[in-house]
Amino acid sequence: MSNLRYLTAGESHGKGLTALMEGVPANLEITAEYINNELARRQMGYGRGGRMKIETDTVEILSGIRFGKTLGSPVALFIENRDWENWQHVMIPSPPAPLPLGEGGQRPGEGKFSHVTRPRPGHADLSGAIKYNQRDIRNILERSSARETAARVAVGAVAKRLLEEFGIRIYSWVTAIGNVSGQWSVASGQKEPPKVGWALPTSSIYYSSLIARCSSLEELYKKAEGSDVRCPDAEATEAIKQRIDEARNSGDSLGGVFEIVVSGVPVGLGSHVQWDRKLNARLAMALMSIQAIKGVEFGLGFEAATRPGSEVHDEIFYKISPDPSLLKRGKSYPPLEKGDKGGFYRKTNHAGGIEGGMSNGGDIVIRAAMKPIPTLYQPLKSVDIETKEIFEASIERSDICAVPAASVVGEAVVAIEIANAMIDKFGGDSLEEMKRNYDGYIEYVRGF
Numbered sequence: 001m002s003n004l005r006y007l008t009a010g011e012s013h014g015k016g017l018t019a020l021m022e023g024v025p026a027n028l029e030i031t032a033e034y035i036n037n038e039l040a041r042r043q044m045g046y047g048r049g050g051r052m053k054i055e056t057d058t059v060e061i062l063s064g065i066r067f068g069k070t071l072g073s074p075v076a077l078f079i080e081n082r083d084w085e086n087w088q089h090v091m092i093p094s095p096p097a098p099l100p101l102g103e104g105g106q107r108p109g110e111g112k113f114s115h116v117t118r119p120r121p122g123h124a125d126l127s128g129a130i131k132y133n134q135r136d137i138r139n140i141l142e143r144s145s146a147r148e149t150a151a152r153v154a155v156g157a158v159a160k161r162l163l164e165e166f167g168i169r170i171y172s173w174v175t176a177i178g179n180v181s182g183q184w185s186v187a188s189g190q191k192e193p194p195k196v197g198w199a200l201p202t203s204s205i206y207y208s209s210l211i212a213r214c215s216s217l218e219e220l221y222k223k224a225e226g227s228d229v230r231c232p233d234a235e236a237t238e239a240i241k242q243r244i245d246e247a248r249n250s251g252d253s254l255g256g257v258f259e260i261v262v263s264g265v266p267v268g269l270g271s272h273v274q275w276d277r278k279l280n281a282r283l284a285m286a287l288m289s290i291q292a293i294k295g296v297e298f299g300l301g302f303e304a305a306t307r308p309g310s311e312v313h314d315e316i317f318y319k320i321s322p323d324p325s326l327l328k329r330g331k332s333y334p335p336l337e338k339g340d341k342g343g344f345y346r347k348t349n350h351a352g353g354i355e356g357g358m359s360n361g362g363d364i365v366i367r368a369a370m371k372p373i374p375t376l377y378q379p380l381k382s383v384d385i386e387t388k389e390i391f392e393a394s395i396e397r398s399d400i401c402a403v404p405a406a407s408v409v410g411e412a413v414v415a416i417e418i419a420n421a422m423i424d425k426f427g428g429d430s431l432e433e434m435k436r437n438y439d440g441y442i443e444y445v446r447g448f
Contacts, residue, residue, distance in 0.1 A: 003427075004159070004420040008151035011142035013087040016080040017151040021158060023423055024064070026072030026430045030161045035059045038157040038412070039079070039150060045404030046228040047244040047254070056082075059154050072429055077154045081147075091142070116141065117386045120393040122374025129385060137385070146291040146402070149409045156412020159419035165431060166422065166438060168264040170415050171217050172407040173224035174231045175367070177240045177256035178247065182233030217263055217363075230258070230404040248400045251378030255292070255370045258407035260414050265353065266438075267361035267445060269421040278357025279421055286413035287368045290406060295369040299352025314346040314362075343446060359421075366414065370406050373399055 003023055010017035039057040057079050064075030084091075116137040119125035128140030160170060175181055223232035229244075231237045247254050270279025284296045304312045319342045346362060353364035374380075375398035382393045399405075426441065428434040 004416065004423050006155045006416065008148055008155070010079075010081075010148065010151065011091060012081075012145035012147040013083065013142060014081060014091045015084050016078055017148065018079075019077045019151040019155045021064070021075040021077075021155055023420075024070050024072070024075055024158060024162065025423070025428055025434050026070055028070040028158075028162055028165070028431050029068055030065060030070060030158055031068055032059050032061055034161060035077070035154050035157040038153050038160070038408070041225075042150060042153045042405050042408045045230065045402065046241050047248070047399055047401030047404075057150050075158060077151070077158075079150050079154060090138070118384050118391055118393065119382055120375060121380045121382055122371075126382075126385070135385070144291070149290065149405075149412075152416075153409055153412045156409075156415045159412070159415040162419050162431075163415060163422065165435070166264070166266075168262065168418065168422075169217070170260065170262050170411050170418070171221040171224075172230070172258055172260045172411045173220060174227075174229055174240075174256060174258045174403055174407055177229060177231075177401055177403050178243045178254040180236060180239045180243050181257075182231055182236035217261055228404075229401075230407055244401050248377075251376060252400075253372040253374075253376055253398070254401045254403070255294075255372040256401070256403035257367055257369050258403060258410060260364075260366045260368070260407070260410050262353070262364040262366075262414060262418055265359045265361070265364055265418065266442065267359055268441075269359040269418070269425055270354070270357050272356040272358060279359055279417075280354045280357060282417045282421070283364075283366060283414060286417045287366065287410055290368070290370075290409050290413060292370050292373065292402070292406070293368050293410075294371045297352075297367050298354055299365055300350045301352075301367060304350065312350050314348045314350050316344060316346060318342075318344050343448075364414075364418075366410075368406070368410055370403050373402060 004021065005023055006019060006021045008017060008019045036058050039059065043057060060078040060080070062076035062078055064071055064073050081087075116125075117135070119129065119137055120141075123141065124144035125137045125141055128134070128144060129137050132140065134140055163170070220232045223234075224230045227234070227237045229237055229240045231240060244254060270282070271277040275281065280298055283298075287293055287296045300307070300312060344361070346360070349362045349365065351360065351362070352366065353359060353362040376393070377398070379392040381390055383390055422438075423434070426434050426437040428437055
């Protein structure tokens, strides 16, 4: 069975981040510029911290690509940490040599950067220190940092490029930050003022409005890309920015919700036969692996639990294909609209494009909830692991809100899983072989 595998390595203040991909078919066109564009999108967003001002991430392709095309061999990517120069004395891999005392009686590298014994609430600090028997918590926090997601965005860029060859696109936008969310009237298709309140909608705002207004995913995505907080609603964008400013002034942080839509997915990715082959399970795991993500839902998600079955399940319809060879004698079907290829379809998408662990041919619609960043400028109380004394948690450079960036990371990990499912279903050693397998399957589906 063919599959796409990847690993990442590197620490937040180490020399850089490395990603190794295996399973990418040969002859896929990909450039560093394409990957860098995705990396730049991750670093944008209102409410980001000081590190975004220090670094502009760029990728170095170390192996697996020649003259702009993949070779079929492992692809190795490297992203330099430009702040490494200021952290070499703290993060150097070799054993430290005894150093002469400097001013103030300290040796170079001593002080707050060299030895951390105070775990921060909401981080991996304490659990990781206990699990890995580390008395210096920096050995935990450097790897658990969300800085690692830059490597996953680079891997996701390669996966996106592969999916583009099959007409599959991945979109995302922010639907809520803190207690502010965009509002659309699904019934009328008219926009309403931004909603401010702690009870956030559980069902999709923008995807539902898309269906009601017959707009395009490209339109929503373009509006999101033009927003400082990646929200397609201009009024909600301003209200969200004001809420972020309030949180910054009070030393607090904010979480939120983002939505991802995958279009052009063929029916049959994933499988019902084993738990670990279900597409929704793999996507949920990928999104839950992103730092600070606390919940994932598909389609109606949790709202489905509040509705009767007649309002949840998507009815199935059929339009006859224009291919005369597929006509079924004695049967009559609704006429085709212009541009319609016919076949099975659904008028609603409450399932979010996945049924029984498999893609059903509709758009895959996923939402993820991100908790507020736990590093606060109004610090919470914790306990020193050495002295056992209570203290106020320290601050490693932090964002006020990283939901817009998390939506880009979400696109990346979803792209990786969809690409993995495509390779599993249509895998070949080259892109050309994979396309032949795909084209044959699509013809089969059309005639089913």
